[in-house]
Amino acid sequence: WFGTTAFAIRVYPFLAGAAFFLLSLRLAREMFGERVALWTALLLAVPPVYITIATSVIPPDNYLATVALGSLALLITHRIVHAPAAPGRPSRRHLLLGIVCGLGFWVHILFIDFLVVAVGFAWLKDKLLPVRQGGWAPAGGFALGGLPLIAYNILHAFDTFIVARTVPAAVALEKGWMAVREIFPVLVGGVVPLYGDNPNLVHFSDPVWWSMAAFYVGLAAWIAWRFRIEWGRLARVSTAGTSGVSILVVLVLVSFVVFARSDRANSWAFRYLLPVMSALPILAALGLAKMAERSRRPVLAVGLAIVAIQAWGHGVVWAAWGDAETRARLDLPDDRPLVRYLDENGIRRAYGHFWISYRLTYETGERIICAQPYDERFGGRYRPKYTDRVDRATPAAFITLPGLGLEPDLIEHDLKLIGGRYRRVQVPPYTLFVDFKPPDEGVPLDPAGWGVRASHNGESARNAIDGDIFSRWGTGTAQRPGQWFEVDLGTRVPVTRVGMALGQFGSDLPRGIAVLGSLDGTIWTELARAERHLGGLVWGEFHPVFDVPGRFELALPDRPVRFLRLVQTGTADPFDWSISELFVYGRRPAAPGWPGWPSWDDSQRELGRRLFRDALEALEEGKEDAALVSLDRAVRADPGHASAWQRLANVAGRRGIADAGALRLELARVNRERGLVSEADALPASRGKKAGPARP
Incomplete structure (x- = not known):
């Protein structure tokens, strides 16, 4: 109906x-x-x-x-x-x-x-x-x-x-x-x-x-x-x-x-x-x-x-809607050419601004599923409907319209930063990005034996490579050009990509960054630079995906280096620049028995679980405000299960500290529905213990 x-x-x-x-x-x-x-x-x-x-x-x-x-x-x-x-x-x-x-x-x-x-x-x-x-x-x-x-x-x-x-x-x-x-x-x-x-x-x-x-x-x-x-x-x-x-x-x-x-x-x-x-x-x-x-x-x-x-x-209004140029300015362009292009190229899944995505999905009777790439309206608090379907689909497209959400030039800027191939197509007034081919990413390098130093707080620099998503290195002061973090890989390695996880501190994403490489730690060559970066655009299984808070990636030219230096080029008040975990990918084969660095999804999911356990502990101690803060961070850390975390947060806010058991009942229901959290995670038994991805 x-x-x-x-x-x-x-x-x-x-x-x-x-x-x-x-x-x-x-x-x-x-x-x-x-x-x-x-x-x-x-x-x-x-x-x-x-x-x-x-x-x-x-x-x-x-x-x-x-x-x-x-x-x-x-x-x-x-x-x-x-x-x-x-x-x-x-x-x-x-x-x-x-x-x-x-x-x-x-x-x-x-x-x-x-x-x-x-x-x-x-x-x-x-x-x-x-x-x-x-x-x-x-x-x-x-x-x-x-x-x-x-x-x-x-x-x-x-x-x-x-x-x-x-x-x-x-x-x-x-x-x-x-x-x-x-x-x-x-x-x-x-x-x-x-x-x-x-x-x-x-x-x-x-x-x-x-x-x-x-x-x-x-x-x-x-x-x-x-x-x-x-x-x-x-x-x-x-x-x-x-x-x-x-x-x-x-x-x-x-x-x-x-x-x-x-x-x-x-x-x-x-x-x-x-x-x-x-x-x-x-x-x-x-x-x-x-x-x-x-x-x-x-x-x-x-x-x-x-x-x-x-x-x-x-x-x-009648006169305005009768003019094609005005309709486009009103975000009401004729989308029949767009639908025809998608049909002719077998594209049944796409990302678009919520004004585009709802309309396209509705008008095609869900033959084409178009979803928001991330939660544009509420700042990442919710997981948009159908986004998971598009994330897992191939082929897929990014659809942009001038003045609505992400500008095509900005998306193209980020696509170039993360590497890979794509085609930019004009279906006036829309701009599409299609035919994605991921880069050859290499393998995650084992940080054992790496040396690290930094321009600020050098004593905590190893927190960025300790395998614990809950620890971090940070500048301790607002982001300013010239701040740097340096890694000695121990030997010359052809590097292909560098990534950073921000863990609980997504607002500490670098506002601009240059990656320098060196063979001897003395003579440096610029490998990549991002003066503006959206953050959160990374390669998924088949194509780039958004909505990964606290995650930053840059593709690097396939060339050998021993030293990498990340240099801050942006400014952000009052946020400092922090790194919870640094990831470097290269051509060297993985060491025997080395299972690879924890995946982004595993790290973020583990962060969500840890924060939820912190919330339960805070509830039992009568610290309702701290519990709600932890639950809110859990939503942001694990957006794939944002609705589940949010339901838990709602229970906490509605029933207060007097009924922490209600949270456990809600958690059990979530666990049955999604297998999100183990039963052990429902109990704050790990009080005082440090959780996080274990060192291999």
Whole structure:
């Protein structure tokens, strides 16, 4: 139903839009009468552009369905608060309200604004509702309507609510003003977004915009004064003598507060204020209807002017989308040539920015799986869906689009640094990288017998070659050009690659580096240089892969050296430069019995396990903050199992130090699902012992 079908793309948004329109009319009629309903119909007949774009034209993300269900919840709430009902016990309306709220919250967490208003006014109407006979009805209805959401979160440590982080009050005040200044004009049609939530906006001329602003400021002032008695009654925690205006105004205020407190809100996150559209057209219609009672023709002209402005906004979008160059700038290019190229070359797996990856996967019905190469939106906290599939696939492609995520020149820069071969292909406006051939990497060299020294903290330099991912060498001061780390390989060896693992200290990645080689430790030759480097682009089994935090590789020319010197060329405040383990690859055959240096994956997985054990120990000692820090580091250390570590972290944060056993139960479930951690790792029995890859 919700794949690439006509129902999902056309019918479902149309039904949601029709429901929102009809429910808005019904709500206006029941609250204020026929005249206000007619004005509401006029204002919504040609709605503000953002409602059309973000809720109907774009494949559904359930925003319009959420607002429609919210309008239904407001309608039921109004009937509960203001319609006559038998006193003393909850009615069927309470049960229905609970079901609608549960369903709306399942459809999208954005429904929280409506939920607060519905629960708040139902309680104001009857403060003894929870203890009355049948008082279970609203909560029972909510559980029934939201059953899929509740079941999912019980099984996944309430993952849905990870996004519900808040900001301090001072930041919230700034975001609240930003919402009034930058978000509100988009919602009322005074600013035209050319595509969903993005900064490509068209502004009206100042006279038009200031006229609209004056109307809405005047509307707010009139409502505040005309219904001032209602605000006093609400302040006394009562709904007696109030009207539907109270419900609508409180919804607007709640929406602005929720937006301001959210750490995800920004200057073009318009969708987070979308719930106000269940109230704003009706409040505007109420103001116009009251004004028309005194002067009909001028007010009709004002209403028609608002509709004309909104219609003009639709024309602007239509013209923009009809221009190929503008579509490309809006990240909406025609991707049929891209799909045709991938099909003709047998490429069924690819990496792309999340705007590209979701669209391509959706439009091809998952015939082509396109995934984010790493977690672009949340800084590596989650493992993107399908990325593992692309990591293991061949052939695969990197797809880039100017202005979206990684620039093609930057990817090509890093591809050259890690070696191997590839082709750069133009499928305008896309740039693709395909036909990957890995370099001849050589074998990992045994560090036994190496000598090391460094420009800073030379006494800890051997930590970089001790086989322990949890120890490190670091400069102990901010990164500055000229800092160096030197290795004496003991004999001349043709070297092909050098790599560094940062372990727990991914932020200490060198911001620029030069690799020098020497036969005698006196005369040096530059072998490789990276003045800028993304970090984390390394060769996988078949092609380069991203999302390996704290990992850095450089290909070297196949030439013999005895000494290698890594020289810092970048600057980073306040981060120092550190190396947990240094890896050197060369042509020398591995020594008899030498199993090779620990793989990157083994090292990172071991780091995740070690950090998790540290977290359990901290929990048992009552150090909850330290436990959560360790769990967060475990997520970053082992991104392949990030969701599992995050579930564990959620349990810790939710249940606190009093129930460390809950962590073990969650761990056991993870272990059964994925074989991620041994049962022994679940117990902090290794207290005081040093864990890490053993020396061969």
